[in-house]
Amino acid sequence: MTAVASTPTPTASHWTPDTAAVHEALVAGARPRPQGPFAASATFGWRTLLRIKHVPEQLFDVTAFPVMMTLIFTFLFGGALAGSVDAYIQFFLPGILVQSILMITMYTGVALNTDIEKGVFDRIRSLPVWRPSALVGALLGDVLRFTLASAVIISLGLLLGFRPDGGPLGVLGAVGLLLVFAFALGWIWTFLALRLQTPNAVMGWSMLVITPLTFGSNIFVDPSTMPGWLQAFVDVNPVSHLVTAVRGLMHGQSMAGDVGMVLLWSVLLVAVLGPLTMRRYGNRS
Amino acid sequence: MTIAEVAAVRGAGGASGEPAIETEGLVKLFGATRAVDGVDLVIPRGGVHGFLGPNGAGKTTTIRVLATLIRPDAGTARVFGHDVVREADAVRARVSLTGQFASLDEDLTGDENLRLLARLLGYPRAEGRARAEQLLAAFGLTDAAGKQVKKYSGGMRRRIDIAASIVVRPDLIFLDEPTTGLDPRSRNQVWEVIRALVRGGTTVLLTTQYLDEADQLADRISVIDAGRVVAEGTPGELKASVGTGTLQVRVRRPDQRAQARDLLQRVLGVEVREQSDPAGLTVGIGDAGPVAQALAALADADIGLAQYALGQPSLDEVFLALTGHTAESVLPSADSQPSEETPA
Numbered sequence: 001m002t003a004v005a006s007t008p009t010p011t012a013s014h015w016t017p018d019t020a021a022v023h024e025a026l027v028a029g030a031r032p033r034p035q036g037p038f039a040a041s042a043t044f045g046w047r048t049l050l051r052i053k054h055v056p057e058q059l060f061d062v063t064a065f066p067v068m069m070t071l072i073f074t075f076l077f078g079g080a081l082a083g084s085v086d087a088y089i090q091f092f093l094p095g096i097l098v099q100s101i102l103m104i105t106m107y108t109g110v111a112l113n114t115d116i117e118k119g120v121f122d123r124i125r126s127l128p129v130w131r132p133s134a135l136v137g138a139l140l141g142d143v144l145r146f147t148l149a150s151a152v153i154i155s156l157g158l159l160l161g162f163r164p165d166g167g168p169l170g171v172l173g174a175v176g177l178l179l180v181f182a183f184a185l186g187w188i189w190t191f192l193a194l195r196l197q198t199p200n201a202v203m204g205w206s207m208l209v210i211t212p213l214t215f216g217s218n219i220f221v222d223p224s225t226m227p228g229w230l231q232a233f234v235d236v237n238p239v240s241h242l243v244t245a246v247r248g249l250m251h252g253q254s255m256a257g258d259v260g261m262v263l264l265w266s267v268l269l270v271a272v273l274g275p276l277t278m279r280r281y282g283n284r285s
Numbered sequence: 286m287t288i289a290e291v292a293a294v295r296g297a298g299g300a301s302g303e304p305a306i307e308t309e310g311l312v313k314l315f316g317a318t319r320a321v322d323g324v325d326l327v328i329p330r331g332g333v334h335g336f337l338g339p340n341g342a343g344k345t346t347t348i349r350v351l352a353t354l355i356r357p358d359a360g361t362a363r364v365f366g367h368d369v370v371r372e373a374d375a376v377r378a379r380v381s382l383t384g385q386f387a388s389l390d391e392d393l394t395g396d397e398n399l400r401l402l403a404r405l406l407g408y409p410r411a412e413g414r415a416r417a418e419q420l421l422a423a424f425g426l427t428d429a430a431g432k433q434v435k436k437y438s439g440g441m442r443r444r445i446d447i448a449a450s451i452v453v454r455p456d457l458i459f460l461d462e463p464t465t466g467l468d469p470r471s472r473n474q475v476w477e478v479i480r481a482l483v484r485g486g487t488t489v490l491l492t493t494q495y496l497d498e499a500d501q502l503a504d505r506i507s508v509i510d511a512g513r514v515v516a517e518g519t520p521g522e523l524k525a526s527v528g529t530g531t532l533q534v535r536v537r538r539p540d541q542r543a544q545a546r547d548l549l550q551r552v553l554g555v556e557v558r559e560q561s562d563p564a565g566l567t568v569g570i571g572d573a574g575p576v577a578q579a580l581a582a583l584a585d586a587d588i589g590l591a592q593y594a595l596g597q598p599s600l601d602e603v604f605l606a607l608t609g610h611t612a613e614s615v616l617p618s619a620d621s622q623p624s625e626e627t628p629a
């Protein structure tokens with residue numbers, strides 16, 4: 001190491017403990033009231049943002065992956081399925097938006113599992129704040145990532161000729177609904193993350209859940225060409241309602257029925273999985 | 286004054302009341318593994334209490350139960366009188382945990398980690414920033430404030446871990462193997478920090494695999510093996526309970542060694558061993574009483590001593606006597622410690 005003669009202060013690793021300062025710092029520690037549930041969730045959301053700042057690679061999957069999906073499906077299948085790229089993208093872009101965002105939600109579980117593997121999870125759980133706030137905050141931070149991904153996909157769509165009749169309001173409404181459902185779906189992944197031992201296992205199980213949900217829906221094709229049993233599944237699949245609602249809203253139709261179903265499913269997911277997840281979170285050994 | 290006495294004086298004004306930790310028949314199972322197998326503890330406030338035991342003894346599991354991270358399968362545990370299961374929130378408000386492995390977000394900087402904790406613990410934004418700065422300065426990490434924690438050296442990491450644990454002044458701090466894997470210099474730094482914490486009135490529960498560490502820092506030690514407390518007491522009591530200490534003598538003139546040996550053997554009534562040092566003798570003794578008499582007898586016989594020392598047995602010997610196996614035989618050596626990082 002090059003010694004710099006003019007710096008009298010020791011470097012951090014050659015520190016001589018200043019026990020008086022440590023003592024002073026300890027004693028100076030006030031004990032304010034810990035943050036309430038909302039503030040603590042927001043602070044954990046801030047942590048997610050800080051992590052994005054330091055590990056920007058994690059944005060790669062929220063941007064590159066949807067872009068690739070959009071390009072592949074539009075040009076590969078557009079002609080075959082709808083006669084022309086231009087016609088297909090009107091039908092398909094809302095669907096690919098839903099598909100991409102739902103796929104990205106899986107990373108929530110993987111990230112949580114990685115946290116658990118490291119010790120930071122223990123410290124967080126030993127804090128005197130509302131326990132779900134760490135999970136809620138992480139999911140909220142992720143919602144921001146989903147917003148970013150949505151912006152990327154919709155911009156790309158506009159470049160490729162997507163023309164939503166619903167205008168900016170319709171598009172915003174559709175994205176809002178999608179984010180609500182994505183937040184709710186996130187609880188499946190956090191639940192899995194707490195049940196399973198490794199991030200890889202979480203990824204594997206998540207794929208097993210997400211694949212039928214997205215492909216067994218009306219994202220890619222009109223279900224009227226499907227066999228009856230599959231149609232039955234597609235009809236109850238919340239993702240189908242989501243896609244129908246997003247499509248309709250973007251194209252300026254009022255979609256009260258499907259929007260209602262999506263919100264109902266979202267509430268149901270959180271109401272069932274939230275407590276299950278939190279029980280698991282509290283007891284995890 | 287010992288650390289405990291200082292802390293006792295400082296703590297005298299505050300509420301005394303319940304002990305810092307009290308457990309009865311504490312059990313935690315992992316499948317068929319009885320990780321904690323009926324632990325009874327009463328740990329008073331103030332000072333350092335050591336958990337000494339080899340890898341896998343159940344130290345971390347016990348701490349995780351006490352810090353409300355896992356529920357016990359049987360028995361009860363109270364921290365400052367609060368039940369760890371029913372009053373977990375009250376416990377969490379008063380303790381802080383420095384885990385055995387990296388307990389901060391390694392991707393964030395030291396400063397960000399501290400500010401995050403300060404916010405959660407209720408500091409407004411500006412005060413939180415000031416608190417982080419103060420802690421970083423106190424722990425000599427101001428220069429590293431903006432660096433990601435994963436880029437810190439082992440010693441710096443332990444310091445930021447401990448700093449993170451005192452953002453709000455805890456009444457009880459759990460330090461799980463705070464010096465495992467550190468070089469001797471960093472280890473000494475951590476020891477100094479721990480002493481400073483105790484002077485501030487915080488009770489420290491420290492786990493360690495290092496016998497000399499427990500001896501150096503702890504006021505009382507619980508020796509843990511296979512999920513049970515196999516012995517408890519001050520370092521001195523533990524050594525005394527094993528019985529013997531040693532008297533080491535060096536005569537000034539090596540040619541008098543044989544004479545000195547016979548004399549000591551006669552006065553103390555036990556066998557005296559010759560050391561490889563031609564002037565040195567070692568005597569195992571059961572009790573320090575007759576030693577003065579023996580030394581006087583040497584002086585009467587005109588045998589000059591270069592030096593003498595009354596030593597207690599090492600904690601290694603204590604461990605062997607208590608558990609039937611040495612601590613070393615089940616421990617990985619210091620340089621084969623499991624790595625703290627999980628590859629990303």
Ligand SMILES: Nc1ncnc2c1ncn2[C@@H]1O[C@H](COP(=O)(O)OP(=O)(O)O)[C@@H](O)[C@H]1O
Nearest residue numbers: 285315318320339340341342343344345346347
């Ligand atoms: N989460 C866990 N799942 C299964 N077994 C565990 C778990 N944590 C600890 N154990 C087991 O419990 C015993 C005690 O472990 P631990 O408390 O970590 O010991 P120490 O901290 O003294 O090294 C060991 O046999 C360990 O393998």
Ligand SMILES: [Mg+2]
Nearest residue numbers: 344345346385
């Ligand atoms: Mg341990």
